[in-house]
Amino acid sequence: MDRQEIIKMAFDSIVEADQEMAMDAMDKAAGIGLDSVELLNEGFSAGINELGEQFGRGELFLPELIFATEVMKVVTTRVEAEMVASGKQIEQKGKIIMATVEGDVHDIGKGICCSLLKTSGFEVFDLGREVKADTIIEKAIEYGVDIIGTSALLTTTMVVQQELEEKLKERGLRDRFKTMVGGAPITQRWADKIGADAYTEDASECCARAKKFIDDKM
Numbered sequence: 001m002d003r004q005e006i007i008k009m010a011f012d013s014i015v016e017a018d019q020e021m022a023m024d025a026m027d028k029a030a031g032i033g034l035d036s037v038e039l040l041n042e043g044f045s046a047g048i049n050e051l052g053e054q055f056g057r058g059e060l061f062l063p064e065l066i067f068a069t070e071v072m073k074v075v076t077t078r079v080e081a082e083m084v085a086s087g088k089q090i091e092q093k094g095k096i097i098m099a100t101v102e103g104d105v106h107d108i109g110k111g112i113c114c115s116l117l118k119t120s121g122f123e124v125f126d127l128g129r130e131v132k133a134d135t136i137i138e139k140a141i142e143y144g145v146d147i148i149g150t151s152a153l154l155t156t157t158m159v160v161q162q163e164l165e166e167k168l169k170e171r172g173l174r175d176r177f178k179t180m181v182g183g184a185p186i187t188q189r190w191a192d193k194i195g196a197d198a199y200t201e202d203a204s205e206c207c208a209r210a211k212k213f214i215d216d217k218m
């Protein structure tokens with residue numbers, strides 16, 4: 001199988017919620033030296049996005065989406081384990097908190113960002129999902145992080161990212177942390193509007209931007 005066929009297989013495995021096929025695609029990728037992060041971005045994530053579009057058009061039911069999500073989680077866990085095993089980690093970069101905001105259960109993308117950040121040398125505090133702005137701030141202080149990253153996938157929960165910015169300002173903490181925002185409906189325009197320090201479209205860029213914050217600080 002060539003690169004394109006394996007990527008297509010990864011895509012199909014999510015669309016069909018077929019865990020065995022997903023693992024097979026990962027084995028085949030390893031066999032030809034195809035990077036698992038590339039496979040994740042171009043194959044698996046593209047598959048879940050395709051399902052999102054089908055779901056949005058009313059062509060897919062929620063339980064089907066949940067099955068696919070379960071496969072996606074197994075995939076991301078394995079990608080993270082492979083990255084760790086490959087010894088790709090580098091020196092300690094900095095500390096970052098990541099959370100999916102209050103009212104939002106979408107944590108796949110945030111999980112991918114966390115995996116990549118960890119393997120890039122960041123100490124990552126993953127607060128999980130449905131996390132209140134106040135909790136994020138308290139934990140950021142407690143862990144002494146450099147960066148706060150939040151993920152929002154719903155147009156109704158994006159506002160929690162704004163609330164976080166406002167609360168940081170109210171508490172005189174805004175300059176203490178760099179803030180990053182992400183998630184499918186998030187844009188650079190939104191980040192500018194609420195005063196976040198950075199927005200990135202995907203996990204690789206999230207890592208690159210986080211590294212830049214730390215490099216600039218040193």
Ligand code: B12
Nearest residue numbers: 052056104105106107108109149151154155182183202203
């Ligand atoms: C999987 C999924 C679910 C799963 C979530 C499981 C889980 N544990 O995450 C389940 C089935 C539970 C679910 C539930 C719902 N969902 Co849903 N879901 C999706 C779907 C298909 C994919 C999301 C995803 O995982 N994408 C793949 C990842 C890799 O991409 P990502 O999250 O965008 O992350 C990348 C970047 O954004 C970035 N990034 C992410 N976070 C961060 C953070 C930082 C700091 C940075 C810098 C970058 C960054 O890097 C990531 C990796 O590259 C989307 C469709 C879509 N296209 O987004 C709908 C979608 C988000 N869901 C939607 C809806 C409506 C719902 C429900 C309300 C449905 C319902 N009727 O109950 C519920 C919401 C429940 C809640 N309160 O949160 C709508 C939202 C519409 C809107 N306008 O808000 C969407 C867009 C589908 C649609 N087209 O209608 N969903």
